[in-house]
Amino acid sequence: MDWKPSRHSDIPIYQQIVDFIEKRIIYGEYPPGSILPSERTLAKMLEVNRGTIITAYDVLHSKGMVERIKGSGTKVSSDFWGLTRNRIPNWNLYVESGSFLPNLPMYQHIQDEIQERSLINFASGELAPDLTPYADFRHILSQSEFNHSLGYDHSQGNLSLRNTVADHLQEYKRIDCTSQSILITSGAQQALYLIVQCLLHPGDSVAIENPSYAYSLPLFRSARIKTHLLTVGEQGVEPDDIIALYKKHKIKMIFLNPIFQNPTGTLLSHERRTKILELSAELGIPVVEDDPYSLIPFSKEADTATLKSLDRNGNVLYISSLSKLVASGLRIGWIVGPQKVITRLADAKQQVDFGHSIFPQWIATEFLGADTFAGHLNHVQQRLLEKRNLLIASLERHLSDYVTFHAPEGGVHLWCSLKREVNEYRLLEAALRNGVVFVPGSLLGSEKGHMRLTFGRTETPLIEEGVLRLKQAFMMLT
Template sequence: MEWKPDKQSDIPIYQQIANYIQKRIAYGEYPPGTILPSERSLAKELEVNRGTVISAYDVLYSNGMVERIKGSGTKVNTNVWGLSRTRIPNWDLYVERGSFLPNLPLFQHLRGEVHEKNIINFASGELAHDLMPYDAFREILSKHEFQQSLGYEHPQGNLSLRDEIVNHLKEYRNIECSSQSVLITSGAQQALHLIIQCLLNHGDAIAYEDPSYAHSLPTFRSAGLKTYKLPIGKNGLNPEDILYLYRKHKIKMVFLNPIFQNPTGTILSLENRKRVLDISQELGIPVVEDDPYSLISFSESTNTSTLKSLDKSGTVLYISSLSKLAASGLRIGWIIGPDNVIQRLADAKQQIDYGHSIFPQWVAAEFLASDSFGKNIIDLKLKLIEKRDVLITSLQEELSHQLEFHIPEGGIHLWCRLLNEDLNEYKLLEESLRNGVAFVPGSLLGSKKGYIRLTFGRVETLLINEGVLRLKKGFENQTNAFS
């Protein structure tokens, strides 16, 4: 047998063996009545324990694919295609199918660790509980009477919320638009998914930043897109790289996070933002701007004008949300774009979920219209500055010989380079998880190795120092492994 189980896979070996044999039965390579190899001989051939093969045969027996005859061994059921007894579907085969791909195994592992264990979480890209405006939400729920219809909402979202987003964008981000050009989504993630599924075809080429949160999204691979990377330096991307990728690969769309970019925290210069728009207009390539952080600037002198606020030709599709400004659990995001694009995306969203729930839309509209929103932004910035500074001071005191980093002037992430090139970021993560602290290895977010992302916006301020000490222990244990 040429086939061998993949011992690095997340699928248990016994299940891989069962799936393989079931496929051979389905393909007619093991016809009904075929005697399967003995447990001992198959274990030897596949270089696994006999107990693993027994478990695989147990799965096949429970599915009705094989029968066991004393003295004869295990054979393919003679009535495999007309079984009289109930068969259990092989769900493992089903979950391997489908066009929508799962998250990377390491992200699934990280998610499970931080939710199930007492982990200090520098990995998750959301706000900590001490940053969320609970008092403002309590006031809305206690003092404002809910008078909205409980039926299906408008395909683009609740009109009151869209009107408040229009006002918000004009006041805080200098973006002019109308409620007709706004689509409410379940966070920025659904916005990206809708754009990819509705505006691009299988085989289309797109460009995104490297490193970037977008690198980890299975949505691009699920859609069968060809992806090309735009390297990020200290001052963001080089706009001329977009021209190069267009000439070489005919890219159809560019995905950017130019303001306090995730994960590097860099900000694209105003000159380069304008150059990106010039290139977009010259080539007719849409730019999808993901803007979670432009309101979280720690310096009044930093120019955080979004691409959309500078866009005079309508080449930018703008995505933002309340996830990084208030609470990720609200699931309130939005897309701003040309009317025909918004109509297309709204139609797709209605097919998926018949529109967004009215309750979070109502809360979000009341929040954006209240004085609490502006106060919350001020408070959020002050608390994030405090978290950033506590993290930086702690890292400089405990890990200055292990890490170097650029100090971000906004956002929630710290992008750190490992000074010891022999350190493996994945082994460091496993060691750190054992010590009770989590981060994101840099290569999960792009092609560069030897980096880690620490999200200071996610950890309670009082736990940051303890998190760094746990991380330091992980470094020490990993370094001692080389000795």
């Protein structure tokens, strides 16, 4: 037997043995009536205590998988297929067998901590309550007349919202499109999911930024897509690296977050934006542009022209949402692309959820089309700049011995490099004990020694206190 239980796993050893034997039985490798190794023999083979094997066999017996006959040993139940007794499904086996992979355990841990505890939150990429336009929403709900059907809407999304989004994109981002080239999605996350599932095949190669939010997404692994990394430098990714990946791996698609990139806050230079579009047209490779932050610059001089606004060949699939501008809970995002692609993605979305709920679409239509939107956007820009400046000042005052960082020109993320060799995950646990949370850099990229601090969600009066608690966590480990 080549298999051995892992002593580093969170799963008890006896349960690992139960799961292993149960799989062998279900797969027919241990047929009904076959004799299993004796307790002593299996304990020696697996290098565990005999008591561990006894416990495992007892569990298998209680589930009806094996029979334990005194003097004859343990054998696979002859009634394994349930002719005379009921059996409990092995839910662990089902959970492990699904094709849609779970989030990384550390991400799950961070989310659990955020939901269950009151923490100073430098981890979530959403807006703080003081940036959410509650008054505008209340006005819409009390003054605007809702007269839409409560049945299923158009598979691409409500027509009024799509027309409003088209006007919004033209006015604020210089992107020309019509309602026919827009698909309303449940945020940018669903947009990425639909693109990967509908436009790529298992085994295809794609290019993603490193570090990047996409680095941690299980949707690529679930779809069995091979991801190849483009290093993000001070001016963003290097176009020549795209050529190298294409020659070596024949990449089918490029995923970029060029404006105030997550997590580094980097702004892809205009020259590189132009060059990437030229390469896309030359090689025939589509670019998926994720653009949550281009409307959150901290100066009027920042060049926030999106790839889509510069695209003259229709090579860019453009994704954006209201999550980082208005409220993540609205779950309003969109994809802009060729009509044939939008129709394909809309068909898939219809199969998944029968289209988007009319209520958030109605609120988004009213909000985006209101005269107050420009004022809200200006408010968000100013308050986020205040939060960024306060975070930078606090880091310089309290953590200059521990981190260096790049000050972003927009967006909500600040990317820190650790000056000292510290295990990021131990640092996270120490921070959680002190009541503050961040995202370790290793969850977002291939290199260790970084951390992402997101200032959009943190309430302004708590930012400096959060940095002080981070300092305490560093001091506990160094």
